[in-house]
Amino acid sequence: MECPYIPVTPYGDFSQRVHDKVNGQRIPISGSIELTTRCNLHCVHCYINTPAADPDALARELDTKTLCTVLDQLADEGCLWLLLTGGEPLLRPDFLEIYTYAKRKGFLITIFTNGTALTPRVADHLAEWPPFCVEITIYGRTEATYERVTGVRDSHRQCIDGINELIKRQIPLKLKTMVLTVNKDELWDMKHYAEELGVEFRFDPVLNVRLDGDRAPAAFRIPPQEVVKFDLADEQRLKGWREFCERFWGPPHAPEYLYQCGAGLTTFHIDPYGFLSACMMARLPRYDLRRGSFHEGWHDFLQEVRTQPGSRQTKCKTCDLISLCGQCPGWAQIEHGDQEAPVEYLCEIAHARAAAFGLKVRKRQNANDNIREKPSTSSTV
Numbered sequence: 001m002e003c004p005y006i007p008v009t010p011y012g013d014f015s016q017r018v019h020d021k022v023n024g025q026r027i028p029i030s031g032s033i034e035l036t037t038r039c040n041l042h043c044v045h046c047y048i049n050t051p052a053a054d055p056d057a058l059a060r061e062l063d064t065k066t067l068c069t070v071l072d073q074l075a076d077e078g079c080l081w082l083l084l085t086g087g088e089p090l091l092r093p094d095f096l097e098i099y100t101y102a103k104r105k106g107f108l109i110t111i112f113t114n115g116t117a118l119t120p121r122v123a124d125h126l127a128e129w130p131p132f133c134v135e136i137t138i139y140g141r142t143e144a145t146y147e148r149v150t151g152v153r154d155s156h157r158q159c160i161d162g163i164n165e166l167i168k169r170q171i172p173l174k175l176k177t178m179v180l181t182v183n184k185d186e187l188w189d190m191k192h193y194a195e196e197l198g199v200e201f202r203f204d205p206v207l208n209v210r211l212d213g214d215r216a217p218a219a220f221r222i223p224p225q226e227v228v229k230f231d232l233a234d235e236q237r238l239k240g241w242r243e244f245c246e247r248f249w250g251p252p253h254a255p256e257y258l259y260q261c262g263a264g265l266t267t268f269h270i271d272p273y274g275f276l277s278a279c280m281m282a283r284l285p286r287y288d289l290r291r292g293s294f295h296e297g298w299h300d301f302l303q304e305v306r307t308q309p310g311s312r313q314t315k316c317k318t319c320d321l322i323s324l325c326g327q328c329p330g331w332a333q334i335e336h337g338d339q340e341a342p343v344e345y346l347c348e349i350a351h352a353r354a355a356a357f358g359l360k361v362r363k364r365q366n367a368n369d370n371i372r373e374k375p376s377t378s379s380t381v
Contacts, residue, residue, distance in 0.1 A: 018080065022266065026306075028298055031074060031268040032083035032280055035095065036061055039088040041114055042151035043139065045180055045217040047210045047334075052091055061272045064094045066290070068101050070270065073294035075105045081132070082107040085280075087272070090117035096125050108132040116155055118162030127169040134166055135174045140182075141189035148182055167197060179205035179230060180220040187230070203237075205230045206326065206349065211283060211334055224348040228356045245357060248323035255317040258310050258329050258339060264302040278305050281330025282339075316342050321359075325350030 022029055037050040038057050050057050062070070074082070082102060089095055090113055102109055115136040126134070138159060140146035146156040166173045175194040179187055187203060194201035205227045209215045222230075231237055252260045259265075264278035271277070275286040276297040285305060287297040310317070316327050325346040329339035336343070353359075 019266075022078075026265055026303070027078045028074070028268050029078060029266050030081040030083075031079050031270065032085055033067075033070070033270045034085050034087065034272050034280070035067075035089040035092050035098065036087040036272050038091050039086060039114070040091060040116060040152065041088070041155055043149055044151070044182070045149070045178055045207055045220045047208055047217065048087060049210070050087060052088075057272070061092075062274050062290075064097055066274070067098050070274075070289060070294060071098075071102050071105055071107075075107070077294060077298060080106075080108055081110070083110045083112065085112035088114055088117060090122065096122065099131075100125075100129055103129045103131075110135060112137070113162075114150075114155075114159060115162035116158035118165050120165055123162075123165035123169055123171065126166070126171050130171060133172045133174055135176055136163055136166075138175055138177050138190055138193075139180075141186040141193055145183050145186050149180065163197070167199075173197075174200045174202070176202045176204070178207060179203050179222060180207065181222055182220060184222055184226070184230075191234075203230070203234075206346070208281070208331060209334055213334060213337060218345075221345065224345070224352045227349050228352045231353065232356060241353070241357065244323065245359070249320065249359065250323075251318050251320050252316075252322055256309050257306075258308045259306055260322065261328060263328075263330075264306040268298065268302065276302070278302060279330055281328065282333060283330070284333060310340055312340060314340055314342055315347075319350075321347075321350040321354055324353045 018029065036057065037048045038052050038054055039046070039049060040052045042049065042051075084099065084102070089111065092098070099109065099111075109131045110133045111131055112135050115138075118134075118136075136159065138146070139149035140156075143156040146159070147153060150156075163173070163175070175190070175197075177183070177187065177190055184205075191201045191203075205222055207217055207221045209217050231241055254260070259278065261279075263282060267279060269277050269280045269283075270289065271283065271286075274289040275283070276289055276294065277283050277286045285301075287301040289297060316322055325343075327343055327346050327350075331343050331346065332341045333339045335341070335345075
């Protein structure tokens with residue numbers, strides 16, 4: 001029987017309350033751990049894509065005991081939301097042991113997976129120890145398109161089977177996709193599939209290159225104008241952009257600093273080999289947790305990263321469209337090997353969005369920068 005005296009707080013209210021409480025205190029309330037870079041798929045756009053049996057990766061990955069020690073340290077520092085990702089995290093034979101340990105520590109856990117390894121045994125365990133959410137990436141609605149992306153036969157069926165295992169057990173689930181040149185025509189079919197299942201669906205049409213600088217994934221990017229067409233075609237996405245522009249339209253609030261986001265401020269990333277960095281994209285500089293503690297890495301090392309000043313003036317420093325493009329040190333590093341170099345692909349998307357959303361932009365006379373004007377009254381945002 002449900003006790004009538006225990007108050008129930010909606011999740012949104014709880015989340016907002018926590019974020020308001022820690023605002024300005026630099027507490028690592030949200031982080032991600034990449035349990036492995038290995039994956040059983042060979043996706044054409046993957047920014048890591050380490051083979052499943054790669055011996056070097058296997059030898060270097062943190063062992064179970066060390067990972068549990070790291071989880072202890074994260075909990076001590078106030079981390080609440082934790083993402084377990086990869087590669088494909090379920091490739092680790094100790095995944096359920098690590099996951100259960102994290103659950104016992106009280107983390108709200110999201111799992112990123114391709115779904116192909118979600119066996120009935122794994123699904124039963126997740127039903128017993130429910131995650132905050134499981135997010136599965138789908139790469140196409142049809143088998144042909146899906147496997148053109150993944151490069152692995154029968155992977156489409158395995159993914160659908162995994163999704164069904166979670167649906168049967170009512171495990172919190174979301175579906176998502178990267179929009180690529182090879183699957184863009186099936187985007188709305190993927191969304192419809194998610195709606196039929198009664199789960200949330202999101203997509204990302206902005207593709208980065210590999211962490212090692214390999215530009216192969218760029219061949220599957222859709223043009224900036226098409227990115228904006230997808231922004232405008234999805235009602236929920238358009239609503240999100242409208243709200244985002246109302247809050248963040250304008251130049252960087254602290255342009256003297258390299259980082260303008262929450263990376264290293266409330267969030268962090270840990271790779272499979274024990275290296276702590278500001279976020280999943282910005283892997284350098286990094287701190288070795290095998291040689292030190294998360295406390296030191298967070299309070300000393302990442303504090304220095306967060307307060308690192310820019311070394312030169314770039315057009316991004318005073319650009320009102322910075323929030324529309326996603327330019328950041330991580331993107332710049334993997335795109336150009338330079339944390340401050342503007343990423344032209346992102347710049348083109350930002351200007352295309354501004355035009356579509358009715359945001360007027362003009363050039364300054366004395367610098368290669370943009371300056372804001374008031375949004376047009378005929379704005380579509």
